[in-house]
Amino acid sequence: xxxxxxxxFPVLALPCPMPIRPAAYQMLTLNAYADDTMNKGPAYMxxxxxxxxxxxxxxxxxxxxxxxxxPGIEVVGLTTTFGNVSxxxxxxxxxxLVELAGLDIPVAQGVGTPLEKTPYPVPTHVHGDDxxxxxxxxxxxxxxxxxxxxxxxxxxTRQRPGEITLVAVGPLGNLAKALELDPEVVHRVARVVVxxxxxxxxxxxxxxxxxxxxxxxxxxxxxxxxxxxLTLVGLDVTHRTCLDPARMQRITEAHRTxxxxxxHSYAFYAKFYGSALGIxxxxxxxxxxxAWLRRPDLFQTVRGHLNVIxxxxxxGQTIFAPEGxxxxxxxxxxSPVVDVCLGIDGAAVVDWMESVLTTHG
Ligand SMILES: [Ca+2]
Numbered sequence: 001x002x003x004x005x006x007x008x009f010p011v012l013a014l015p016c017p018m019p020i021r022p023a024a025y026q027m028l029t030l031n032a033y034a035d036d037t038m039n040k041g042p043a044y045m046x047x048x049x050x051x052x053x054x055x056x057x058x059x060x061x062x063x064x065x066x067x068x069x070x071p072g073i074e075v076v077g078l079t080t081t082f083g084n085v086s087x088x089x090x091x092x093x094x095x096x097l098v099e100l101a102g103l104d105i106p107v108a109q110g111v112g113t114p115l116e117k118t119p120y121p122v123p124t125h126v127h128g129d130d131x132x133x134x135x136x137x138x139x140x141x142x143x144x145x146x147x148x149x150x151x152x153x154x155x156x157t158r159q160r161p162g163e164i165t166l167v168a169v170g171p172l173g174n175l176a177k178a179l180e181l182d183p184e185v186v187h188r189v190a191r192v193v194v195x196x197x198x199x200x201x202x203x204x205x206x207x208x209x210x211x212x213x214x215x216x217x218x219x220x221x222x223x224x225x226x227x228x229x230l231t232l233v234g235l236d237v238t239h240r241t242c243l244d245p246a247r248m249q250r251i252t253e254a255h256r257t258x259x260x261x262x263x264h265s266y267a268f269y270a271k272f273y274g275s276a277l278g279i280x281x282x283x284x285x286x287x288x289x290x291a292w293l294r295r296p297d298l299f300q301t302v303r304g305h306l307n308v309i310x311x312x313x314x315x316g317q318t319i320f321a322p323e324g325x326x327x328x329x330x331x332x333x334x335s336p337v338v339d340v341c342l343g344i345d346g347a348a349v350v351d352w353m354e355s356v357l358t359t360h361g
Contacts, residue, residue, distance in 0.1 A: 048190075048293060049074040049163050051153055053110070054286070055083030055170030056093040058127050058269040062243075063169060063286035064097045065258045066353060068105070069360040072294055076156055076164055077106040079149035083170040083215050085122050085131035087112035090170075093131050095140035101257045107142075110149025111173035114216040117315075123211075126272050133268025135261060150177035157188040164188075165293060169195040169286035171215035172223040179226055186228035195289040196220065197234035197306075197318035199340060209316030210235050213308060217316045221308040224318070225335040232306065232340045233289045234318065237299060240346035241288055244281035245270065247354055255361035284353060291349045292341060298352070300343030305335045 052067055052075060054060045067073050078098065080090040091109045098105045113119055128134040145152065153174065157164050166189055168175055175192065178185050196212035197220075203209040213220040224230065243251075243266070252263035266282065273282045292299050304322040309315055320340055321332035 047072060047074050048165060049076050049160065050165045050167050050293070051076050051079060051156060053079045053081060053149065053153075053166060053168040053170060053172075053174050054094060055081050055085060055090045056097065057084030057090070057131050057170070057286075058133060058265045059282070059284055059286045060084065060169055061093065061097060061132060061258075061265055062262060062284050063290055064094070065101070065255065065262060065361060066287050066290050066356055067167075068098075068101050068103060069255075070290070070294065070356050071360055073290070075103075075105050076160075077108060077145075077152055079108045079110050079152055079174050080144075081110045081149065081170040081174050082112050082119070082122075083212065084127045089122075089131045091144050092140060095142050095144065096137055097258065097261075099140050099142055100261065106152070107144045108147050108149045108152035109144045111171075111177060113173075114171065115173055115176060115218045116310075117216070117218065119215070126269070128265070128268050132261065133265035135264050137261075148177070149174040150181050153178040154182045154185055157185055158182075161188040163190055165190045166192045167195075167289050167293065168192065168223070169212070169289055171212050172196070172219040173216050175223045176216075176219035179222060186226050189228055192223070192228050192230045193233060193289045193293055194224070194230065195233050195238070195286050197224075197232050197308075199234060199236050199318065199320045199342060201235040201239055203316070204235060206313075206316065208309075208314050210318070213318055214316030217308055217310040220316075220318075221310055224306045224308055224338065227336040230338040231292060231301065232318070232338060233292050233299075234341065235285075237341045237344035237346075238283050238285040238288045240344045241283055241349050242279065242281045242346070243284050243350060243353075247350060248281075251354055251357045251361070254358035258361065284350065287353050288344070288349065291352060295349065295352050298345045298348050299341045301339040301341050303337050303339055305333050306338055306340070307332060307335060 078094045094107045198210045205211045205214050248266045252259040307319045309317040
């Protein structure tokens with residue numbers, strides 16, 4: 001694993017790849033800073049307990065279906081945040097998804113605004129007014145727990161120190177609040193997996209910034225440099241995956257409880273991808289964070305330091321400094337070392353997602 005290049009993976013083999021920057025991307029050589037200690041992740045545990053921090057959101061709904069179906073994952077709880085939708089809608093959708101799946105998973109509501117910046121309007125053109133592609137389902141019958149998301153994270157990791165992985169697929173305010181509430185939480189999580197950021201791919205809401213980091217860059221700056229074991233799953237890999245219509249049809253036909261919801265919301269989401277980006281299908285961004293956790297063998301990670309730009313034109317940009325690399329200013333190498341995904345076998349990852357959702361959904 002120590003001397004591979006990103007183009008070892010067939011990034012153009014998908015039926016609907018994102019428009020990518022082939023020259024810059026495929027020529028990227030990881031030799032300069034890859035080493036034999038590249039993180040393999042905890043996939044060999046029998047069951048991985050996770051708290052899933054989410055802003056559902058259509059690709060969030062796909063990922064929630066995935067974690068609820070996967071027998072290798074124990075969903076300790078869902079914590080909600082604003083992002084794709086308002087906090088109220090996020091919590092409602094999380095409760096709905098759990099209820100429709102017939103499961104009993106606690107949902108804890110989290111932050112409704114960024115830590116510091118003024119929020120932008122929620123992207124209803126991407127996720128619909130209700131966050132699920134204008135499905136307008138009836139209200140859930142269950143309620144969120146009384147604890148906040150941050151309190152839930154702190155308490156659960158106190159009860160099960162070293163066991164729980166936080167998988168965060170929205171803006172990072174809840175994790176920042178958990179750090180503020182109890183800084184020792186960094187020593188009690190098994191790992192933090194963040195869907196967010198972009199190192200070489202460019203952004204999706206600005207030329208430089210990915211949506212989750214851009215939505216709350218101050219929270220992201222805290223969370224990505226907190227010193228807990230962390231893996232960043234950003235656009236560099238999620239843009240190499242695609243759920244095309246044929247695959248999604250197989251998933252929705254096979255999924256007993258959430259099939260209609262997944263089909264409807266996917267159709268809305270894919271329409272946005274088609275009109276805005278010209279591709280036939282969509283990128284299952286949030287499910288990629290789950291895929292890294294369960295199938296790290298399908299990813300290539302490198303170790304280094306992250307910095308998040310919190311102000312100005314580059315607001316929300318994530319900057320990566322490879323471990324051991326010397327720069328004229330040591331600022332770039334001061335933050336704790338984390339793992340960043342830069343390579344992926346995108347076709348195998350969506351094969352794995354389909355397999356879980358059609359076998360266990
Ligand atoms: Ca999300």
